[in-house]
Amino acid sequence: MEQRLAAILAVDMAGYSRLMEADESGTLARLRAHRIELIDPAIAKNKGRIIKTTGDGMLVEFQSVTDAVKCAVEVQQRMKRRNSDVSQDRRIEFRIGINLGDIIFDDEDIFGDGVNIASRIEQLADIGGICVTAAVATQIADRLEVPIEDLGEKMLKNISRPIRLYRIGFDYPSHPPQQTELEATRPVSKPSIVVLPFNNMSGDPEQEFFADGLTEDIITELSRHHELFVISRNSSFVYKNQAVNVREVAEKLGAQYLVEGSVRKIGDRVRVTVQLIDTASDAHIWADKYDRKLDDIFAIQDEVTAAIAATLPGRVEAAQRDQLARAKPANMAAYECVLAAKVLHHRSTIADNERAQVLIDRALELDPDYAHAHAWRACILGQAWVHGWCEDKDAVWTEICAELDQALALDDNDADVHRILAAVNVNSNALTTARYHQERALALNPNYDLVVVQQGELLTWLGRPEEGVEWIRKAMQLNPHHPERFWSHLGKAHFAACQYGEAIEAFMHLTAMDAGQRAFAAACYGWLGDEIAAAAHLDQVKKLDPKFNLETFMGTLHYARETDAQHVRDGLLKAGIASFGLV
Template identity: 30%
Template sequence: MVGRSAGAASASYAMREARATSRILTLVFADLADSTALKAQRGDQAVGELITRHRAHVRRLAETCGGRIIDWAGDGCFLTFETPSAAVLFALRLQQAHRQESDLPGVRIGMHLGEVSERAGSEDDLAHPRVEGLAVDLAARICSLARPAQLLMSSSVAASARQRLDSDTLGQPVRWHAHGSYRLKGIDEAVEIHEAGFDGLSSFEAPAALENATPAQPPRRRALPIAISAMVVLGAALSYFLWSHDPQDNPHTEKPGSARGYDDRPAIAVLPFDNLSPDPDQAFFADGLAEDLITRLSSWRAFPVIARNSSFQYRGGNVDLKRVRQELGVRYVVEGSVRRSGDRIRVAAQLIDAPSGEHVWAETYDREVTDVFALQDEISATIAASLVGDLTRSEGERARQLGTHNLEAWSLYQLGLQHFDRYTLEDFAEARQLFERAAELDPRFATSLGQIAIAGVSELMLGRGGPRDEFVSAMMTSARRAVELDARDPAAHLGLAGAYLAGGDPRNGLESIRRAVDLNPSMPMAWIWLGWAQILAGDPE
């Protein structure tokens, strides 16, 4: 009886062994850096204890993040995950765990997403399957490139994971960096290497050339001098400006009722609010309310919001809503007025159905000036609720988080935008200084910090003099701080992109611009800079 049972088990194993399953998995290799040198310094027993603690962290975090441990080799480990985001989450948490225990050495991690062949484990170890294929070799090669406390990955992992991980997941912003292409031994085509990590923990240094991995020649690119680049961008900006301010000559003007490619989602335009204050200089305050309303409504991704550059051309007097609808392709229009007297403001706002001209919603608010930010939240949430009833809670929270609650900082920021829109070297410089003053009053005003970099890079485009490297470094510091404060602020990512481009790093510039466009598709300058970055990176597609 026993013999027959053993024979059946053996036959069952043989059938599983013969049957291979093809799967697409995220493959992860992790090992302790410089463990051999540590043994010479601390002794085998001490290092053995470190490896035991390291393995405990790996097991705990793999289970938490849904990973499978396939194999151990000394201090190294091979794991698989169902998704890239789960793999990156595991890796970053492992790095955090090592950072919290100062005597643990840095962990090197490499990962790749690819198709593998999976078979049952050995007859003595059925719990650990065999995972094989070229993708496994590629992940191991990427790991060999990593420095201590460095997480490297192929572009397929980075492209998927970065869309699903934000600062809320890990408690601090995740920084993404592109290191360019590397030729890896045994791999026919060059592989794009990316890094994810935390400022202050990861080095973000480019991988060193090794015997089995060397930097590939950069793709053929048009290395344009900064002056030519500026001409390209300013030409595009001028074209956009003329296009947006002369819709009668715009060949892309839609017919009435068209949706302008918004996938049947109702588009909305916020027109400039009328300034009814006795002081005409308070027009910036009215513009600021409308500008902030555009930004906050853009956070509700259920409907597209027309960019300020387009909607603000309809300023003053009685606006023909049919014309607005035809030229912008919108379903809804927001109009309003602001009257400020001392410390009191009266804001009137109305949401209009453009095809019928009917009022969907209208309200008048009498408030203290200090309540202006809460008022903006209330107006934007009410309008959003009028347009769609099932908006997610996270989008609403995001809309409430934007900007600053320091009225003076907000006013300086709005004045800065006015100067920025004049597109002269002097006004770009004045705008940057106003954004800097706003950030000094509220050091957590991420949008203003991002705009500092945007304005500074714009100054460089128009020929700003003085020490260039030091200035670019200051713009980079401001933009990185903005992203750290709010990883979902498009201005922060656009400022970071500009700093990268001005510093001669078009690859990371392109990634940051794409992130800005993803966060706010209604941001014209982001699209203009996207073209600039694609030219510099040799990626016109």
């Protein structure tokens, strides 16, 4: 046995039994996600060591009291952010207690008075709060800038003497800041959008409910996109059944863009029309209509909502890009810098990547707490890392991880943050971690085409390409204006499913194929036994990348199953890659 002085952090989940009774598998999945994404990394970052875990809690040892408190504050702050859009009855919340005292180590377990006190005071902590002993409060008083509230002496179960306790506060607002506060502190100019109540053109009162429900669902789904400022339902429904003046609505609600539409029932069919208007110019940016058979009104509502919510943000971003092209760079706000950086990133050249890095750095100079910018800096650096456009790959990887940690700390509820985290983890072959982040991104924004297509890509890597094809095609349906690279993802999924003809057809949709895509096309023809077509693609591989090498190429793939990787290798060997000197 070993005895020493240490800081002990005890954490326990509030309402565990109630949540497990209501949804056992869902609760366990969410708790596991919180552990992987937040709690365990926070412990490791603050040099803690998990000693014991239970179903709903754990004991953690820290050599430093300061590290223990910093870890607790980070966990509770970020859990509050994570729970901000979760209903009260489904929230996973923790109580944390911290004590400094002698503990006894025996066979990888810990005992002693110091442990008992930590466990007892954890039970007295507020839900989502932190309770500490006087020994801890004294140590951090001059070291950490956190509020400390004296709770007085308390008698604890099975502890003979009274223990003086303190509550640790942390800088997290109890209510979301008002828009005026945001404008004063954050130089982010998100495009604002209002969805007016859809008009019922049917003369059928029952369709009024459908029209209102459709409008509310579109508002809800658009609100999932953190790069849009969506005017609330209470404000937009003031204009229900009124003839509106676009400029007047824009001025009163502060909306740059306006969505309006109508619902018309025709026999056993329903038609929904929708249009997006730039309120400054009164110009129609985008319009579409949806004709559906009136079998299941709620299924139609879900389908149309998903299509509109997936398409609109892309049309808004395109309009913003057009405006940005006419703006002077010196006038850019943080949002505009991020937008311009995204455009350059998608061009996928070394020069554009370097320019994108300059712009994303500028965005973070303007607003260091802009989570979306931190996530996209990781994405842009990740592009340089993947393509080898950086001198020190290890240093760049460290930067990528730091940016994503910062993005998560600032906003755990941004689907883009988790989408990019999933992509980065795929590139480092950490597929289990990638899956957790991908599932969280999908839960946060199930109609975001970039998240949906990535689900298909990840399933392909995991050995489920037939499902991958379905998700990629769903992303294409959600956003008919999808990026061209969706076809590449589809081609690779079809290849993994041994559907070579469909894979070739998908690759042929690309305006120009890079060396990797040409290699996949060659492998398709290799399996089909078409030597001439395979050779033509391999010849293009050599021209596009004279240094192309089979083993290096295989290192860029992220299949969970060795048989899937071997499938690619065998296809290229059948294509005759050896005769081109590319092995």
